[in-house]
Amino acid sequence: MAGAEAIPALYQSGYFGRPKDNVLYLRFVEAAYLLYRNKIEIFKDKTALDFDAFLKFAALKEDFFELKYIVYKDLKERGYYIQSAATDFRIYPRGGSPGKTAAKSFVFVQSERIDLPFSALIQHLNNTENVRKQFILALVDEESDITFFEIKRVDQNNGFFGEMSYPIPDLKTGPEGFRPIPAILLKERVVLDNKTVSEKLYQNAFFGKMMDEDRLQLSLVEALYLMEQNRIEIFNLNSEKMTPDEFVEHASSIEPDFMKKYAIYKDLKDRKFVPKTGFKFGTHFRIYEKVESLDKIPHSEFLLHVISPDHLFKMPVTSGAIRLANSVHKRMIYAADTGRKIEYIEFERIKM
Template sequence: MKAEIINDRVLAEKKAVNELYNTGYYGRPKSKGLELTLIEAAYLAYRGKIDVEHNGNVLDFPGFFKIASTLHPSFELKYIVYKDLRERGFYVQPGVTDFRVYPRGSHPGKGAAKQFVYVRSERVPMPLKDLLRSLNAAENVRKQMILAIVDEESDITFYEVKRPRIKGGMGDSLYPDINTEATFLEDRVIIWDEDASTALFENGFYGKPLDKQRLQLSLVESRYLMENGVINVRNRQDNVMDSESFTDIASKIEPEFLLKNSVYTDLREKGVVPKTGFKFGSHFRVYAQVESPAKIPHSEYLVHSIPSDHEFRLPVMSRAVRLANSVRKSMLYAVPEDDGIDYIDIGRVKM
């Protein structure tokens, strides 16, 4: 079947509408024939369904592939993903991201596409703003967002990207009637009162006991309790610290303190318990509810705070997601915005 490259598309002769579109849902019917994307045309050329001409010459598959790669950004990556999805039995069409994918048993005209697929190379950093743009596009039409990452050996790893609903069962885990004294030492805060230490640890799972009488708090825990009137913090010279001075010192100790602090506060207000995620390479591990420190449940999430101008290095992201999945947790990225925290859940998925 004859086809011709016209600008960045391939136009196949009219009979292709019946033979390719009506049976396989390739391309879009036009008055002069069937218009195909370069990726669709490459796949059909590979299968021997069309012969593509350019400047009066019929191209073999390598010749067409080379020309197409100069006309379409990331052509070879997208072709690899398109071919993989087609050979898995999915109907695939161009979409507002890279592809729309229909569930097995469905096709254009019979049902709606289920997934939007966005293709990236493992070598190229992925700006957060690009990911959010694609995620918003998928969510606006109630589609599943799939990130397809192609590695250097042309293997594909698929990830689902979504916004999680975070809600815990801790209720009001603040105790303003405590109003106890605490001391900011080198890089943590100590509560000296035994009753206050016990109440905060046993009921809210704050901090970690230094001994049976005293409780040590992390910087973000201290700031949160300080802001809510639960503790009064003094420095080692016994001078009262206000929120501003505490934050200034904490930010010098931990450059990401402000980023982490806003996320910690939001998580606590959602009724969950954030604790350090250092052992997992993230900022927090998060529990939906802790009824007693003596019976700590399985944490549900790993949460890492990132700024709005963050760029994902995909090998690093892949390691984080694999680690989270291997310990039965979801990997969430938390983005502080003017109107709150935007959470993004990234997890591997089978297609």
């Protein structure tokens, strides 16, 4: 803390600290920065501390102090006004300041070595959204370089929808009208051998991939979706008709997280997106907002990875996935079915 004489010099000019009862209370990072800039002196037991001594003192008192100081110093030297917040810092837009404009963003500081629980991320998002702020993750690597990510819910205010305006094609098979189409379960995929139906599903609704001129092969999630829509019925290799539960049991034996993945797939379809495998990008899905023709398939807008509510974000892996998505001009989304709702969380690398 500092005396009353510090309030005009430090708070009113640079908005350092928090004034109360003619005393200015400084956070350790603020004090370290001001000491580094030779704006203040710091005493402990009447002995002046130099910068290195105070650095050691603060590091003993506050977890990850050095990371917070690295980020604080970086933002201050970029010209931002910074104050304490529910996360680590709140920052004001360029040209703004405390008392004149509202803070724009909350900043949370994280080491690349520390896992970030999905539950903690959601709590940070809730805190920032409740006060209508931008949530920024400042990730500090082992060489003290900082990468900034904006993290947000993409389905906030019901804005996360595709534009596929037509339903699954009508699969009439004769004068009797509609009935489910037989399909065969191999091991990892389902095959339809009805040429007319296969072409409709592939050309008009972008399901699966043609195996040859007559047959369509479906992924397991696509097959279950069409089965639940009563568009196909699935038979095993012994020509026995399978129930949905039997199919799910088989699919889950191949892919343990099958139902977790399917819940997201189904929701994306209900939101009128076109989800296709994201394997080539190391994710579960690549997502198209709209596909008008297989002859003119656009670039997918999103990459999406399915996670559990107890997921731990490994920061080097997460950072690499975001960098890859941005390098191919796509947005990186993580999706988790919490039981109450499906959370769609976007990570975007930003420049400050």
